[in-house]
Amino acid sequence: MSATAALPEGQEEGGSQTVKVQLKLREMIFAGELQAGARITELAVVERLGVSRTPIRAALIRLEQEGLLQQLSSGGFAVRTFSENDVADAIELRGTVEGLAVRLAAERGVSESLQAQAAQCLDAIDVLLQALTLDDDAFSSYVHLNAQFHGLLGQLSGSSVLQRELARVGSLPFASPSGFVVVQANTPQARDMLVVAQDQHRQVLDAVARREGARAEAIMREHSRLAQRNLRDAVRRPDLQDNPVVGMRLIRPN
Missing domain, CATH: 1.20.120.530 (GntR ligand-binding domain-like)
Structure with missing residues (x-):
């Protein structure tokens, strides 16, 4: 994944930062920047968004719960198709x-x-x-x-x-x-x-x-x-x- 503009870091890496990452990743999926079937790892998202792993991990789990991502047995997530x-x-x-x-x-x-x-x-x-x-x-x-x-x-x-x-x-x-x-x-x-x-x-x-x-x-x-x-x-x-x-x-x- 190529680097892009970092999301602003909040004072805490809890809820608000997780929501920002979740919304950004959802936007990237719908825009085709993360294509169907593409594998997504925490480290790759850290590199791309400039956010620490804690909110990224939580955001990926939330997107899986929404149904946009599926967890891979080999580790990481993949963008789902419907x-x-x-x-x-x-x-x-x-x-x-x-x-x-x-x-x-x-x-x-x-x-x-x-x-x-x-x-x-x-x-x-x-x-x-x-x-x-x-x-x-x-x-x-x-x-x-x-x-x-x-x-x-x-x-x-x-x-x-x-x-x-x-x-x-x-x-x-x-x-x-x-x-x-x-x-x-x-x-x-x-x-x-x-x-x-x-x-x-x-x-x-x-x-x-x-x-x-x-x-x-x-x-x-x-x-x-x-x-x-x-x-x-x-x-x-x-x-x-x-x-x-x-x-x-x-x-x-x-």
């Missing part, structure tokens, strides 16, 4: 957990302030979608607001257990709510798909407000199907395979 089914299953799992979250929210009830917060997030998305075409900045804003809304779903449930599970599931490779939004940004159907997704957002919030748990859960399960459709389209478009944003090179068709 089948289309692997990714579809992760998206399905997120939809299942989110469905449970909104069903519990509807059954248990949600405070007006939290409902208003979620509605304000969707209002901001509506403003973005008023444009007939979306530029890169608009798509970036959508990704941020979409992540914010999906993050609120756990809070709507009132369950700390579900909030933790949603965070865990969302960190699985390619399973985040906007995992395939940016890669579709330049397609003619991009805005149309976001409009459909936004309507589902509105419908699930309405179902929660009306205390219709089964309806809310069904909508979120269907919402995950839209993400799976984006996945299928992305895998089958050869011009997207080199997209560095979502690491399409790591996904192989079934």
Whole structure:
């Protein structure tokens, strides 16, 4: 591995430094700087990032837990590849957990302030979608607001257990709510798909407000199907395979 700019050393080599290394390595994997199947060792990362071994070891273990790396019997780690089914299953799992979250929210009830917060997030998305075409900045804003809304779903449930599970599931490779939004940004159907997704957002919030748990859960399960459709389209478009944003090179068709 060639040397690159060192990450800044913190006063402690614990959590914050580990997170920095974890984010940097994830970025390098998705950008193709660490290719699928490439062997990664602690010493090589020390040389490349200029960080001591303690946070690097912890970051590599976390990336293995996320599923981006696999530990080798000979030592070190390797960048994983994923089948289309692997990714579809992760998206399905997120939809299942989110469905449970909104069903519990509807059954248990949600405070007006939290409902208003979620509605304000969707209002901001509506403003973005008023444009007939979306530029890169608009798509970036959508990704941020979409992540914010999906993050609120756990809070709507009132369950700390579900909030933790949603965070865990969302960190699985390619399973985040906007995992395939940016890669579709330049397609003619991009805005149309976001409009459909936004309507589902509105419908699930309405179902929660009306205390219709089964309806809310069904909508979120269907919402995950839209993400799976984006996945299928992305895998089958050869011009997207080199997209560095979502690491399409790591996904192989079934």
